[in-house]
Amino acid sequence: MRVSQRTEYGVRAMIALARDFDEVISIKELAERESMPETFLEQIMSDLRKAGLLKSVRGPNGGFRLKDAPSEITIGRVIATLEGSLSPARCGSDCSKQDGCSTRSVLDRIERAITETLDGIYLKDLVGDLAHE
Amino acid sequence: MRVSQRTEYGVRAMIALARDFDEVISIKELAERESMPETFLEQIMSDLRKAGLLKSVRGPNGGFRLKDAPSEITIGRVIATLEGSLSPARCGSDCSKQDGCSTRSVLDRIERAITETLDGIYLKDLVGDLAHE
DNA sequence: TTATACCTGACTAAAATAGTAAGAATAGGG
DNA sequence: CCCTATTCTTACTATTTTAGTCAGGTATAA
Numbered sequence: 001m002r003v004s005q006r007t008e009y010g011v012r013a014m015i016a017l018a019r020d021f022d023e024v025i026s027i028k029e030l031a032e033r034e035s036m037p038e039t040f041l042e043q044i045m046s047d048l049r050k051a052g053l054l055k056s057v058r059g060p061n062g063g064f065r066l067k068d069a070p071s072e073i074t075i076g077r078v079i080a081t082l083e084g085s086l087s088p089a090r091c092g093s094d095c096s097k098q099d100g101c102s103t104r105s106v107l108d109r110i111e112r113a114i115t116e117t118l119d120g121i122y123l124k125d126l127v128g129d130l131a132h133e
Numbered sequence: 134m135r136v137s138q139r140t141e142y143g144v145r146a147m148i149a150l151a152r153d154f155d156e157v158i159s160i161k162e163l164a165e166r167e168s169m170p171e172t173f174l175e176q177i178m179s180d181l182r183k184a185g186l187l188k189s190v191r192g193p194n195g196g197f198r199l200k201d202a203p204s205e206i207t208i209g210r211v212i213a214t215l216e217g218s219l220s221p222a223r224c225g226s227d228c229s230k231q232d233g234c235s236t237r238s239v240l241d242r243i244e245r246a247i248t249e250t251l252d253g254i255y256l257k258d259l260v261g262d263l264a265h266e
Numbered sequence: 267t268t269a270t271a272c273c274t275g276a277c278t279a280a281a282a283t284a285g286t287a288a289g290a291a292t293a294g295g296g
Numbered sequence: 297c298c299c300t301a302t303t304c305t306t307a308c309t310a311t312t313t314t315a316g317t318c319a320g321g322t323a324t325a326a
Contacts, residue, residue, distance in 0.1 A: 001247075004284085043305095102259045176274095190272085194326095
């Protein structure tokens with residue numbers, strides 16, 4: 001049930017961008033600041049852009065910025081984008097195992113709890129975090 | 134953030150045992166009922182036993198039964214056993230990345246939500262589930 | 267003593283993860 | 297117009313995790 005490194009990098013990047021909301025920051029800069037592998041981050045940023053969470057600027061002095069204000073982007077949206085979904089389930093809701101779905105009920109409840117938690121956390125809420133608080 | 138097949142099998146097995154709480158059921162029987170791979174299930178049951186969730190009976194007519202009543206075993210305990218932990222974090226709380234831990238705060242909140250949810254669900258609550266309810 | 271079941275550890279194939287690498291497209295500055 | 301900084305895209309690779317299988321040992325009821 002762990003979150004992937006990929007997702008963690010993505011979240012860190014989003015928070016970093018929220019911190020300097022008005023600036024365009026390049027992947028190189030971001031990768032250095034947060035010590036994340038540059039080319040890997042490149043892929044991740046690309047996905048976040050395709051999902052409509054980021055705007056990109058190409059060419060020299062280019063980079064990325066948040067598409068919306070940090071007060072409007074939830075962590076739930078970020079993680080769901082990177083992780084594909086917030087559901088811990090392995091089968092879709094079409095799951096039709098004989099009886100197999102008492103577990104389904106459990107997984108659905110987990111999903112609900114995660115969703116509710118993460119949809120209540122906005123990027124702006126995390127900008128201040130500099131350590132274990 | 135998905136739950137492993139292993140964990141799902143384990144949960145299914147625990148629920149099945151809760152359903153026939155007073156009986157000793159063999160792995161073979163369990164595997165057939167729930168159509169799970171027998172030898173794989175064997176490993177899983179072994180871990181659940183080592184964790185103190187199951188009692189085993191060896192020899193002919195042997196098998197497994199819950200160690201405690203279905204009203205006393207939470208799904209949280211089952212999943213934490215099988216999954217190692219309920220935390221989605223990849224690093225321990227010793228994590229000391231430069232700044233890396235605004236994500237930590239997020240992951241801790243997820244864990245809290247999951248834990249609270251799953252520690253409130255007992256096996257007995259799931260025994261009735263036969264389909265998508 | 268034999269069959270049945272648990273127990274243990276080693277092994278394997280397939281999938282997911284965490285990257286790398288290489289090049290094309292775009293845009294700003296000289 | 298050309299050079300360079302940057303994003304964009306796709307393909308590749310190594311490592312780890314997952315989902316099992318398999319072979320053999322151990323306890324016990326009949």
